[in-house]
Amino acid sequence: MIKTPSTIAILGAGRVATSLASGFAKSGHQIIIGVRDAGHPASWSGPEVRFATHPDAIAAADVVFNATPGDSSVDRLGAMADALAGKLLVDVANATGRDERGAPSGMLYFNDSLAERLQSALPLTRVVKTLNTMLAPVMSNPAMVLGSPAVYLSGNDADAKATVRALLIEMGWVDTQILDLGSIETARGPEAVILLATDVMKVTGFKPFAISPVS
Numbered sequence: 001m002i003k004t005p006s007t008i009a010i011l012g013a014g015r016v017a018t019s020l021a022s023g024f025a026k027s028g029h030q031i032i033i034g035v036r037d038a039g040h041p042a043s044w045s046g047p048e049v050r051f052a053t054h055p056d057a058i059a060a061a062d063v064v065f066n067a068t069p070g071d072s073s074v075d076r077l078g079a080m081a082d083a084l085a086g087k088l089l090v091d092v093a094n095a096t097g098r099d100e101r102g103a104p105s106g107m108l109y110f111n112d113s114l115a116e117r118l119q120s121a122l123p124l125t126r127v128v129k130t131l132n133t134m135l136a137p138v139m140s141n142p143a144m145v146l147g148s149p150a151v152y153l154s155g156n157d158a159d160a161k162a163t164v165r166a167l168l169i170e171m172g173w174v175d176t177q178i179l180d181l182g183s184i185e186t187a188r189g190p191e192a193v194i195l196l197a198t199d200v201m202k203v204t205g206f207k208p209f210a211i212s213p214v215s
C-alpha cells in the first residue's frame with residue numbers, strides 16, 4: 001500500500017475545501033488551507049486546520065489540492081510555478097465559467113482542458129485531475145449517493161496517480177470505483193460532463209450526485 005503524505009495543502013476555503021479537509025482529517029492528515037487573506041475565514045465550518053497564504057500552504061506540503069475557481073486557476077497557479085515545482089497538484093476545479101449563483105456555466109476550453117493547461121503552465125509539477133464530477137460533500141463521503149459512484153483520474157505520472165488513488169481510498173472510495181482514464185488529456189471528458197449536472201439539477205433539484213457510468 002502506498003504511504004500517503006502526512007500534510008496536505010488545499011488552496012481555497014469553500015465547499016470543496018471543507019469536504020476534502022473533513023475527509024483527510026478523519027484519516028489523520030494535517031491540513032493547511034491556502035487563503036487569500038491569511039486570517040481564519042469567518043465562514044469556515046470544516047475541521048481544525050491551519051490557514052496560510054497560498055505560497056506558505058504550498059511550501060508546507062508535497063500534495064496540493066486546487067479548490068479555487070477554475071476560470072482563474074491557470075493564471076493564479078501558473079504565477080506560483082516555482083513554489084509548485086516538484087509537488088503533486090490535484091486539480092478538482094471545474095473548467096467552466098460561473099453563472100450568477102456560482103453554478104458551472106459554459107466550458108472555458110475547447111479541445112483542451114484546465115488540467116492540460118495547468119500541466120503546461122507547471123512543467124515541473126505532476127498534475128492529476130480528479131473529483132470534479134460530483135457535488136462537494138460526495139468527494140469525502142462517496143457512500144452518501146445511491147449505487148456505486150465513480151471517480152476518475154487523469155494525469156501523466158503513474159506514481160502521482162497512485163498517491164491520489166490512495167488518498168481517495170482513505171476517504172472511503174473503493175478501488176474499483178476509481179477509474180484511471182490515462183494521461184492528462186483524458187481530463188477533457190470529466191471536465192465537460194459537469195455541464196450535464198447543472199442542467200439535471202435544475203430539473204431534479206439540488207441533490208448529491210457523482211457522474212458515473214451505469215452498466
Ligand SMILES: NC(=O)c1ccc[n+]([C@@H]2O[C@H](COP(=O)([O-])OP(=O)(O)OC[C@H]3O[C@@H](n4cnc5c(N)ncnc54)[C@H](OP(=O)(O)O)[C@@H]3O)[C@@H](O)[C@H]2O)c1
Nearest residue numbers: 012013014015016035036067068069070093094132135136
Ligand atoms: N461545490 C461543488 O460541489 C464542486 C464540485 C466539483 C468541483 N468544484 C470546483 O471546485 C472549486 C471550488 O469550488 P467551491 O464550491 O469550494 O467554491 P467556493 O465555495 O466558491 O470556494 C472557492 C474558494 O476559492 C477561494 N477563491 C475565490 N476566488 C479566488 C481567487 N480569485 N483567488 C484565490 N482564491 C480564490 C476562496 O477562498 P478565500 O477567499 O478564502 O481565499 C473560496 O473560499 C471550483 O473550481 C469549483 O468549480 C466544486
